[in-house]
Amino acid sequence: MKVVVLYDPGADDWTAEDVAAVMEAVDDIARIFSALNHQVQRVPVRHDMRWFNYCRRADLVFNLCEGVRGVAQWEDHVVGTLELAGIPYTGSGPWTTGTCRRKAVANTLLERAGLPVPRWTLAQGKIDDDFPLPAIVKPAAEDASAGLDRQSVVSDRKSLKARIAAMTEQFEEVLVQQYVAGREFNVGIVGDRTLPIAEIDFSTMPEGAWPILTYAAKWHVGSPEDLGSRPVCPAQVPQRLAERLCRLAEAAWRTMQGKGYGRVDIRVDNAGRPWILEVNPNPDLTDEAGLSRMAKAAGWEYPELVRRIAEGALREAQGTKAARELLTAPLTRPAPPAPPAPPALPAARRARAPRTA
Template sequence: MEKSFCMNSRKISILFCRPAGMAGADDQDTLYQAETVSTALEELGYETRELEADMNLVEFRRTLGTHRGSLIFNLFDPSAGEGRFISLFPHILEQEGIPYTGCSADALYLTSHKIISKRMMLRQGIPTPFWYEAGGLAAGTFFPGRYIVKSVWEHGSAGLTSDSVVEVSREEELDELLAASGRGFFAERFLSGREINIALLSDGKDSWEVLPPSEIIYSGKDEHNPFLDYRAKWDESCESYQNSLRSFDFGSDDDPMLQQLTAIARECAGLFSLNGYARVDFRMDETGQPHVLEVNANPCISPGAGFPEAAAKAGVSYQEMIERIVASSGGTR
């Protein structure tokens, strides 16, 4: 982890992307997240201001100049379809020498580009599902069976539907699917085993506290096709949303598995130089072996989301979680 720094000012600016009027639930959650983080900071005695991410970069840099002397609490989450810009504003902050919370611009870029992150994990010996790219580029040995077609950049289940999981018997079928999907998609072998998340929070001593693990439990018809598409993740009226529940209950027989997942999560944190807070998402294969689906360098911290819930299970209040994220902020990077 990066070294923490001493912040003399009690001023913090909240960097976020204001959603458009017709934005989806995931984009609207960004606004809720900014509001709740701001409230927590003010209750902790900080003076907060809004700093909206403006794609007019000349105007953004001008506005940014009025926020010098403040720490930037980075909650920038691009709108749907713009995931590749995840590291844009952190890069600007670094160029301007302005400190901010969370992971560095490089870490955000590397982990958000799913293929780059999978290649890095593969080289490191970290297990990740076999994948297939347009043009026949593949990693590992092709297996006939189920694959999930997903975006290289988008996160929060954006773009995923019940039709995203497909059954294929030949590599050529994957080529056809990716050609039909357009640029920016790849196919990943679908693992139908247990889905477990490991959340990491700075402990204030340049190392990580591993928060209690959580598992997504699927029931009903979703038990046979267990994954969170967009509606299952965000639409509370959807049956799949109601059939996908978060659980923190594990038995003692799960201890060896959880120790293995914790070790892999820590290895991912080192590989991508993560800082402040992060989450590593796992899926088990048919033999019970874990695979990293994704390293999330800016997990949602809205109340009720998985990360704050894991913190609460560890006895860490929402305010304390925010304070620890602030305390772990790197200086100019």
């Protein structure tokens, strides 16, 4: 089988570390398929579309592309191109990647489906005076904790206004959301399996820092916020709560029409009520990242996780291909059945039959 591992080679402002973080998963996954005796190509996505020629000849595209030149919204077009061309690819489709990244759209859909989302609003430069505090101010269409730092959570009106003003300078859309104090959980989903739940343990967060996953916590290895946010998997939770979190994550995943693999981030407030923070299609697939940790807790080593994601994509594509063939075949009206012929008389009686005309 020919496998293309598709990725974003980055933009001019990417550091060597940023590039290395992407290449780690690309190389690991390429090695896994080579070891299975498949032909593998690592293909960077650029606007010149040369990448598409490689994909057209592939039996499977393993999509690690989270954007083009670091611009997240172009990810949807890459996925959409693969979808349109009928090339089997891993992970979610363009509708899901597009809607999940736009947090206001995702929140609206999740709420409409009756799922609990902390109160939120898009702050177009200003905000209602009665918006409950503390609140978190985040970019409305970014992920990976972009724009989140120690000042993201505000507990008085003045800081809220100042933070909105500062964020609006940097990001087109800014979302303000009621801050949920309590435990933070991640629920991973691969195919139709929900993996053991992980928790972020914030107990070693530096004094005065809000227990949230800031950009530094996610990406600056060894920073106080990284050291202060330790993932624990499987999470120590009572069975009933675990069940509740899994069902909630699955409902959110269905609502967002997730496919392949994903991760749902949830907080549980001090009264025990769960709240959905976001649904992540195609989450980080490096071996050290959350999904791999959860897969290990389910008994799958990293290559097994990668293989299952690929297998799911191929299975899905087979159904899609069959459906596409059925739908695109010319639909000719079948000829009406011929009227039944009169019953034939036995030869002897036919000879004696009277003439009628």
